[in-house]
Amino acid sequence: GSLDTAIYVFPMTTTTLISSVLSSSIFPTEYRSWVRIPATSIPGGSNVRVVRQRRLKIIAKSLDLPLLPFSMSEVLVPTESKTLHLYEARYLALLEESIKRKKNMFVHFILDPISISEKATEASFAARYGCLVERLDIGALVSIRGAGRVKISRFLGADPYLSGEVRPIQDRFNYEISNEITSEISKLKESIKNLSSLEIKLKAPEDSLLQTRLLNSLKWAEDEPPEECEESFFPSLQERLSFAALQPVSGSTQSELSRLQQEKLKAMDIKDTMERLKLSMGLIKENISSIAAKLAIQSLDIRWTL
Numbered sequence: 001g002s003l004d005t006a007i008y009v010f011p012m013t014t015t016t017l018i019s020s021v022l023s024s025s026i027f028p029t030e031y032r033s034w035v036r037i038p039a040t041s042i043p044g045g046s047n048v049r050v051v052r053q054r055r056l057k058i059i060a061k062s063l064d065l066p067l068l069p070f071s072m073s074e075v076l077v078p079t080e081s082k083t084l085h086l087y088e089a090r091y092l093a094l095l096e097e098s099i100k101r102k103k104n105m106f107v108h109f110i111l112d113p114i115s116i117s118e119k120a121t122e123a124s125f126a127a128r129y130g131c132l133v134e135r136l137d138i139g140a141l142v143s144i145r146g147a148g149r150v151k152i153s154r155f156l157g158a159d160p161y162l163s164g165e166v167r168p169i170q171d172r173f174n175y176e177i178s179n180e181i182t183s184e185i186s187k188l189k190e191s192i193k194n195l196s197s198l199e200i201k202l203k204a205p206e207d208s209l210l211q212t213r214l215l216n217s218l219k220w221a222e223d224e225p226p227e228e229c230e231e232s233f234f235p236s237l238q239e240r241l242s243f244a245a246l247q248p249v250s251g252s253t254q255s256e257l258s259r260l261q262q263e264k265l266k267a268m269d270i271k272d273t274m275e276r277l278k279l280s281m282g283l284i285k286e287n288i289s290s291i292a293a294k295l296a297i298q299s300l301d302i303r304w305t306l
Contacts, residue, residue, distance in 0.1 A: 081220075131149060172271050
């Protein structure tokens with residue numbers, strides 16, 4: 001398991017369902033039926049057993065922030081942007097709290113079921129893949145962008161929305177290979193730009209994903225951290241750039257999107273910048289080959305119609 005995963009075990013007989021703070025559009029119905037939070041356990045934590053797989057030494061300070069849970073298929077990585085449709089009162093309250101008192105920040109995290117049994121008296125889930133996000137724009141739709149990985153140390157409340165104490169997670173930087181990392185980053189940036197150029201040439205369906213997501217993520221990664229951002233929660237330039245390639249590209253098939261999802265999960269677990277850079281470079285090369293093949297087919301289709 002991940003070093004940064006805490007497994008929370010809750011009695012099945014309690015009455016406060018986690019579905020009371022989760023929208024069915026965000027969290028699958030089949031999970032909401034069994035994951036329960038004791039109504040008395042949140043403030044003092046007396047009814048919650050926390051099983052830590054391994055203790056992680058973290059020096060950086062913690063923050064108390066609103067938490068927005070998602071299913072395993074919706075992990076958000078640093079540099080990635082996402083548009084949310086939040087219309088329920090509890091989510092509007094979460095946004096209001098993040099705007100007024102939390103510097104426009106909240107946490108996007110994955111609520112992952114651990115075990116489900118008909119005979120079980122307790123339900124277990126892991127709070128995984130936490131990502132601190134900054135709000136970019138708000139209206140009928142809310143635009144957010146992942147800023148840095150976080151670990152949820154403990155839950156603090158569930159009414160009207162989940163909140164918790166979070167701590168930053170950052171790569172272990174190996175100074176002995178800093179020149180190699182710099183070289184690999186240069187190659188990755190060049191490959192991202194080449195892939196984006198191919199995307200523009202690809203005649204994608206009208207409902208395809210925006211063709212600028214890769215370059216937007218790269219630009220965000222290269223920018224200086226926002227002034228209001230907690231510095232200890234903002235990853236290094238090298239770490240940010242290592243995530244920039246993990247974006248969907250135009251015309252992706254469902255199979256390719258599923259593959260991207262698996263690579264994102266791996267990237268969130270990795271603690272070595274060079275290892276993530278190599279993973280990202282491999283993904284970019286595959287995407288370049290895929291789009292080049294699609295462009296060749298597109299060219300044949302155009303010639304055929306002529």
